[in-house]
Amino acid sequence: MIQLDVLKIRQIIVKIISKTPTQRYKLTRLIQLDLLFSSPMSTVTASTTVVDSGELILRSASAIVSTTERCQHLLRIDGYSHIKASVTAGNSIRSRPFRVGGHDWHILYYPNGNSPVASDFVSVKLELGSASNIPTNLVWDPWYGHVQVQTVRAQFTFSLLDQAGEPVPPYSYRYEVCTFSNGGTEGPVRFIQKAVLERLEHLKNDRFTIRCDVTVIRKPEAKDHVDDGSPPTAPPPSDLARHLAGLLDTGESADVAFEVDGETFMAHRLVLAARSPVLRAELRESAGDVVVVRVDDMEAQDFEALLRYMYTDSLPETRGGDAAAAMLPDLVAAANRYKMERLRQVCEDKLCEYVNGTTFAAMLTFAGEHHCHVLKDKCLRFIDDPANLRSVVETTEGLEHLIKTYPSILKDLIAKLAMNVKM
Template sequence: MPMTASKSNIGGSRGEPLRSASAIVSSTESGQHLLKIDGYSRTKDVPTGSHIKSRSFRVGGHSWHILYYPNGLNSTCSDCISIFLKLDHNVPEGVRAQYTFSLLDHGGKPVPRYTFGSEHTFRDEDWGFPRFIRRDELERSEHLLKDDRFTIRCDLTVTKEIQTMDIDTAAIPQPPVVVVPPSDLHRHLGGLLVTGEGADVTFEVDTRTFAAHRCVLMARSPVFHAELSLSSLTTTNDGAAVAVQIEDMEAQDFEAFLHYIYTDSLPEMKGSEAAAMMLPDLVAAANRYKMERLRLVCEDKLSGFVNVTTVAVILAFAVEHHCLGLKEVCLKFLEDPANLREVIKTDGLEHLSKSCPSVLKDMITKLAAAQ
């Protein structure tokens, strides 16, 4: 009797391979603890090298507490307050954690000058900052010490134990049969701007000429829609549009403006100085041609230039051009007493008093109400 070979169905149904999956999971957990020192002057009786321990708090599955040294950790920092973080129990393999101690002002906001952070693998030791703040600096500051009390905030992020777990293969998304690439409309429209193919309107800016497409401009800006409509635009005998004169922009700014119109993005700007000079002009263009998104894009980028030397000028600009978001960024920057002191040194408030006195008055009123 002849023998026949039977088919072996190794794997899943219909010959499909068996599928399984697992994941290696490394996660973190963050927490925050406020340590309020009420009756600071009385804690100064604690000797140098001795501490007062906070109540325990849990983050990342572990218990922690803060060590407060009113007269410093040792004789080398006896003129300072020392702050340390300690794990409540010994973990031989260690617990990796990032921690930040911040001295809070009366409004509950961290003071940048007295905000310190670090990262450490904790076992049975404590880690922190021996010279967190000098006692005389704390006692002189009305913004930090009030009614003989102040507050320190500890922000803690703990790396949890790495785990390996099974994954239900049914929950794993399968790669699509048809892969749709991201939109490249901006690339095609940008190509039209570069080549000038099919252009039916030109702009003369300074000594340069830019070819563009009327339908694109009209679709992007209601102002261009009105100015470039066929009924209002004069044409030459051969049907080509007469060049439009742009008087209130420089050529490089108008070039960037056209780039945004065609691609919905700003061109790359070489160096922060170039960006800082061009962005205000683009805000003005966005307002002139009623392009709200362009104005917001520029506002967002200008927010990154706010510092003690620029905040007064940028705030005055934001008020003049109705950039509410940028104005709010500047005001929040000035709410920090440390920043405000530095701005005063640069004569920034004098600039504000001349350019936008109403804003300065509102800011002073707001600061006074926060005290």
């Protein structure tokens, strides 16, 4: 160790702090060397400096690093035929925004091509929206002292997905680095020929899915430390739903007992209050260690599914489509009863998958009674197809319901059916 008296140490410190930052650094290094070679009791080895031919060489390192951010966005086209018939060539439908690299992006879907020349094809394009906290694409550059157009560099791929959710190789288009400004678009004009798409199995129940992989390349910047190249450790997936499900299954610390259809279900007041405004209001006025709530007009299995959704935000897995379809209407009614909007939407979307000639009348009736606008639209789009309309009118119940509920729609659709038969 270096042994110095207190006076000399004080003199060194005063000398250092009286200088500018750059001077301090140089002076500190010289003082270190002075102490190293002038102190007879020094055994310190200077590992951060090199003395070569009497010249002091300071070593440091930095790196120019370009980082990226990637996102996959799925665009599901539901009602392909109806959309194709209602949107002309050159016009597009914009997807909901998704955020990558601090910017909003959209997918532009052209059901009849982005121009009359490409009207036999489906076109898709990637569009850049506004940057985060920047209302326009003009930004002030303090270095050059004038306004510059802000641009974003990105790689992207458009892919048609099969029923398993995997890209179909002939219809996957990769774009290397493209430069976007606000409102700028890029993408395959001839993504897939409509006639080909309509023959493929990937268009099922009048719907198909397009995936867009976007990688935003951020502006390179200098960093003091060089990464060691090892990939960052990804955090494990959230297990909150699993822990809450365990709390429901064990009934530990439960303070609410529901009596439903001869069965008792234990639950937790705080979880119920957070999930349903109706239950929050009911339980706020209740007192006691354990509150007993009687639920009428609901089967035990439906209430159990409702309760599990409150804890896990997911519906229980059921074996067989018939069992799932039978439970969904009851869950929609329960969601309306307890004002759980997301549960209602999830069940309504699943009910749309079961619309056919046999279920049409029941589904349309249910949609009207429970204000399920998405399900109602699905039913009416279903009978846009002459073959589907024929299957509905051949069912006495379906025909009677259509006449009573939607006579004007039936009149138009029968005229369409007659034209189709003549062809």
